[in-house]
Amino acid sequence: MASIKQALISVSDKTGVEGFARALAERGVKILSTGGTAKLLRDAGIACRDVSDYTGFPEMMDGRVKTLNPKVHGGILARRDNEGDLASMAEHGIEQIDLVCVNLYPFREAVAKEGCTIEDAIENIDIGGPCMVRASAKNHKFVTIVVDPSDYDMIIDGIDNGSLNEEIRRALATKAFAHTAAYDGAIANHFSALNSDGSKRKFPDIFTRQFIKTADELRYGENPHQDGAFYADIEDEGLSLADCEVLQGKALSYNNIADADAAYGCVRDFADNAAVIVKHANPCGVAVGGVQAEVYERARAADSVSAFGGIAAFNRPLEGETAKLIAETFMEVVIAPGFCDEAREVLAAKKNLRLLLAPSADPVTGGLEFKRVNGGLLVQERDAHILNRDACRVVTDRAPTEDEWNDMLFAWSVAKHVKSNAIVFAKDGVTLGVGAGQMNRVNSTRIAAHHGGEAIKGSAVASDAFFPFRDGVDALAEAGAKAVIQPGGSVRDDEVIAAANEHGLAMIFTGIRHFRH
Structure with a gap:
């Protein structure tokens, strides 16, 4: 196991760094640091040496240049079992750096702020940090790279019990490469979504997203002859399984x-x-x-x-x-x-x-959804729409009763989550029949009605999209429904409304549809 005699600590996310640095110092590890991190450590009574004192070059250009120096990168990249590397270190006064604790400027947080300019975004692109992270990860045979504060305790335990071996350093290096990859991906996403005037488009020209495998591979995929795994979207925290x-x-x-x-x-x-x-x-x-x-x-x-x-x-x-x-x-x-x-x-x-x-049962309010197709990826905003009754429009001669309103709004909320073509019969706060995934809306209606049977009498119906012909309305009326909620917008809306009036149905238009394929 490579011993840790000197560490370089320079972090944007300072969570837990004081305790980590103190634990290293107590174990005889010398500490190099920069800028705000060095000040934090000194204020906490932890001895550290400025990188500028070590390199002989001051931090310059408003902090843009501080660790981009051969004495830093030579100390990180030198192979401890290579005589030539060791000779170069001795010739140029380069010291070994055995542990690098670095995380990067908060680019995502900066560009998410209201009014962030191109100049603001540029100044939040870290250069020295990714260089040190990648160099350390490359030389993980000898150097321990730490980018995640949640690993601090594990590192200290590993030092104490001698378990900080090359296998663990390789795992930390893999995490480090993922860290810089996600960082560069966020930068590419942001700048490829900018218009010439600095305004931002919703979807970037280059789309990068990082997913982390949550556990061992699944026993199989959708069917036993398919392999499968589950990956978590690192940008969708709190929203998924x-x-x-x-x-x-x-x-x-x-x-x-x-x-x-x-x-x-x-x-x-x-x-x-x-x-x-x-x-x-x-x-x-x-x-x-x-x-x-x-x-x-x-x-x-x-x-x-x-x-x-x-x-x-x-x-x-x-x-x-x-x-x-x-x-x-x-x-x-x-x-x-x-x-x-x-x-x-x-x-x-x-x-x-x-x-x-589940961490929460709150409604999902945003985010993106993905659908993989051969040769590409479909990306859209998540369907987080919650219907407001005031936005609905009564289009039939008969207005719905209060109970029918409640049943329609409930059925509508369910229909949003049913595969299209979706028809949902409901009454008194419970679904009675669900027609899902049919190639035409009439069949969805008939399937749902058949399942509901006599219980459907007096129920309300939700349709995820408009009725293109009156036959769907005829079918639900024949089943005994008394009210229907649908988006409207068909060229035959007048015909469909007339059918509803013939049957004495109350019909509501929402002006929004919920296809779910």
Whole structure:
């Protein structure tokens, strides 16, 4: 194991750096530092030498040049087992630098600020930092590179117990290369999105994003003959399954993750106590109400056949009575923003059932979505739209009752998460029939109506896109629905509205659609 006699510490993110430097100093490690980091360490009573004193060159050009010096990079890059490198060090008075603790100027944070100019962005491009990080990572056989404050304790423990070996240094070097790659990617994204006047386009000409594998490879992908893995988007913190803690159960599969993501996304759109059951990426039962156990029971009863082996999501911490109901049926995954002790105890008997502790049940308000296609990537804003009743327009002779309004708005929230063409029948805060993924809207309507049966009488219907012909309205009226909410915008809107009036339906136009392919 290479010993650590001298460290260079120069960080923008100063989280924990004082404690780290103190621990190194207590272990006899000499410290080189620069600028604000050096001041922080000295103010804390930690001895350090300025890099400028070591190199013989002052920091210059407003700090642009301070570590770009052969005495710094020679000390980092020198191979300790190469006689020529050691001779060069001796000839030029270069000292070994065995540990480099560097993280980079906060470029993303700077350009995210209101009014950030091109000049502001340029001044937040780190040059010396990435050079030292890459040099250290390249020479990880002899040098320990630290870019993440969360690694400080591990480094100190490794020094104490002699475990800071080349394998660990290689892992730290890999993290360092990822750090500089993400940094350069952010810079390329920003500047390729700028117009000539400095204004910014929503989508850059060059799009770079970094994803980190969350665990070992999955047992397989969507099917057993496909390999698969799950990667977390480092810019989507708090928004994905990657941020959930697995409390129990066997490893998540590819399909578990996809379905749990769909359920989690749907349940977060409701302000009321909600339960969502998803099967094959579509909600098969959704309910809202007061008592959680009753809400779940209603969601499950909406399609008990499909619920078997499904994913259940909640926007409130899971209660004991709800857990008892879940235990009655085979479920793959339960996701909630909390689990009471009784719920954990009840579900512990289900050894294979995965429990996912979500960091939040708040609605998703932004971010990007990606769809891989052969030869490219489709990128769009996440569909975070929440319908405001005041934005809706009554287009039929009969206005909806208050209960119909509530049912329509509930069905609309569910339809947003159903694969298009999507039709959702609902009444009294529970789905009755869901038609998903059909090639025409009439078939989606008929499937949903068939599933709902007699319960559909007096229900409300949501359609994720407009009805291109009156046949869809005829079908839902024939099934017994009394109100329908849809985007509108068809060239045959007049024909569709006339059909609704013939059937005595109340119809609402939202002016927005929710295709989900």
